[in-house]
Amino acid sequence: MSAASDKIYRCPLELSIDLIGGKWKCVILWHLRKAPLRFSQLKRRLPGVTQKMLTQQLRDLEDNGLIYREVYPVVPPKVEYSLTEVGKTFVPVLRSMYKWGRSYSDKFEVEIDTTLQETIIKEELLQNH
Amino acid sequence: MSAASDKIYRCPLELSIDLIGGKWKCVILWHLRKAPLRFSQLKRRLPGVTQKMLTQQLRDLEDNGLIYREVYPVVPPKVEYSLTEVGKTFVPVLRSMYKWGRSYSDKFEVEIDTTLQETIIKEELLQNH
DNA sequence: TCACTAAGTACCCTTTAGGATACTGTTATT
DNA sequence: AATAACAGTATCCTAAAGGGTACTTAGTGA
Numbered sequence: 001m002s003a004a005s006d007k008i009y010r011c012p013l014e015l016s017i018d019l020i021g022g023k024w025k026c027v028i029l030w031h032l033r034k035a036p037l038r039f040s041q042l043k044r045r046l047p048g049v050t051q052k053m054l055t056q057q058l059r060d061l062e063d064n065g066l067i068y069r070e071v072y073p074v075v076p077p078k079v080e081y082s083l084t085e086v087g088k089t090f091v092p093v094l095r096s097m098y099k100w101g102r103s104y105s106d107k108f109e110v111e112i113d114t115t116l117q118e119t120i121i122k123e124e125l126l127q128n129h
Numbered sequence: 130m131s132a133a134s135d136k137i138y139r140c141p142l143e144l145s146i147d148l149i150g151g152k153w154k155c156v157i158l159w160h161l162r163k164a165p166l167r168f169s170q171l172k173r174r175l176p177g178v179t180q181k182m183l184t185q186q187l188r189d190l191e192d193n194g195l196i197y198r199e200v201y202p203v204v205p206p207k208v209e210y211s212l213t214e215v216g217k218t219f220v221p222v223l224r225s226m227y228k229w230g231r232s233y234s235d236k237f238e239v240e241i242d243t244t245l246q247e248t249i250i251k252e253e254l255l256q257n258h
Numbered sequence: 259t260c261a262c263t264a265a266g267t268a269c270c271c272t273t274t275a276g277g278a279t280a281c282t283g284t285t286a287t288t
Numbered sequence: 289a290a291t292a293a294c295a296g297t298a299t300c301c302t303a304a305a306g307g308g309t310a311c312t313t314a315g316t317g318a
Contacts (some may be wrong), residue, residue: 001304004233008240010176012230013155013223015239019230021150022305026142039265046259047139050307061284065237075315086236093225094142100222101141101148104133107215108194110144111137130274151275179277183293184296204284205294 003063019064024049024057026094029083032067036082044120060112066090104111132192145222154185155223158212161196162220163202165211173249196220218222 001018009015024046031037031045043054058081061067062092066087072078083091105112134192138144149155153175155251160166160174172183185209190196195216200205212220 004239005237008242009234010242010246011156011159012227012241013159014152014230015234015241016226016230017152017155019233021146023143023146024306026146027140030140030142039181040263043265051266052308053267053306056306067229071148072266074264075313076262076290077266077313079265086233089232092231093222096146096222096225098141098217100197101143101145103218104142104148104215105138105141108134112141112144113137113139117139169293174293179279180296181278181298184275185276200295204261205292206284206296208295211260241278 001060018067020090020125022057024053025061028057028061028081028095029066029090030094030098032081032083032087033094036070036080037094039079039081041124042081044124045117047116061087148195149219151186153182154190155208155226157183157186157210158191158195158216159223159227160218161210161212161216162223164207165199168208168210170253173211173253176245190216200217 004015004019007018009018020029027046028042030053032051034072039054039058042058043049043051046054058067058069062069065084068082068084068087070080070082072080102112104110130151133148135206136147138147148242149158156175157171160171163164166174168183168187171187172180173176175183187198191198194213197211197216199209199211201209233239244252
């Protein structure tokens with residue numbers, strides 16, 4: 001996806017969906033809503049994502065000003081991703097999408113399995129004491 | 130897109146984005162938020178959509194229980210699309226996405242041209258007195 | 259000396275999304 | 289007799305999204 005500023009849209013919704021659509025972007029932003037995360041932490045939190053896809057999606061979000069990428073020049077490399085101010089303004093929208101998705105899944109009995117993600121996050125919290 | 134109830138998701142956001150992602154779905158729901166519209170009215174309101182794409186997107190939304198399709202057995206045919214109860218619960222989410230898109234476009238000077246749509250809607254209002 | 263880590267690239271491939279064009283059937287209008 | 293309106297299908301095609309595997313780099317610990 002090229003940067004949004006190069007295009008013409010016919011509705012603000014078209015713009016929003018272009019910025020955060022696709023399989024991974026919303027979930028990435030969701031995981032960053034509370035604190036910055038490194039590449040590897042994000043990767044573990046998104047079961048099934050490949051390195052290539054994660055890199056690509058992070059670049060898109062960065063190009064459109066939603067996240068910030070900070071490189072620490074150490075070995076092995078450390079790169080931290082966090083929400084920009086604009087990115088933070090999207091969190092309330094994410095929250096409403098999240099709630100709506102949950103209520104939809106209740107109503108229509110769509111399966112949502114978050115156990116793996118939760119296990120990963122708990123393990124990381126333990127490692128940091 | 131197959132129906133959401135056949136899949137397994139790892140996050141409610143993944144479900145939401147699967148239901149309303151893509152180029153047209155949100156905009157269709159947006160135009161239906163106040164009143165039902167017929168196929169041809171929707172088509173005129175979505176500049177650039179082809180018949181095939183519009184049909185396809187409407188079927189997806191119908192299969193997932195977001196819109197309702199009512200066929201009037203008259204000639205020429207008349208088919209009206211409206212939001213279901215579940216579809217209506219998505220309108221507040223749409224509203225927040227709409228607002229966020231507009232504020233983003235203000236900040237980053239992304240071009241949004243709604244003049245054509247507005248013209249079409251005004252013309253139709255005039256025709257109905 | 260070897261293996262391991264983090265954060266990626268490079269290259270290739272498959273699947274899905276999206277789009278162009280032509281066609282259908284019935285009736286009213288020109 | 290030809291054309292337009294409406295709500296689509298059918299067929300074919302291109303572009304974009306998404307994914308798999310292998311490779312890189314510099315230092316650290318076994």
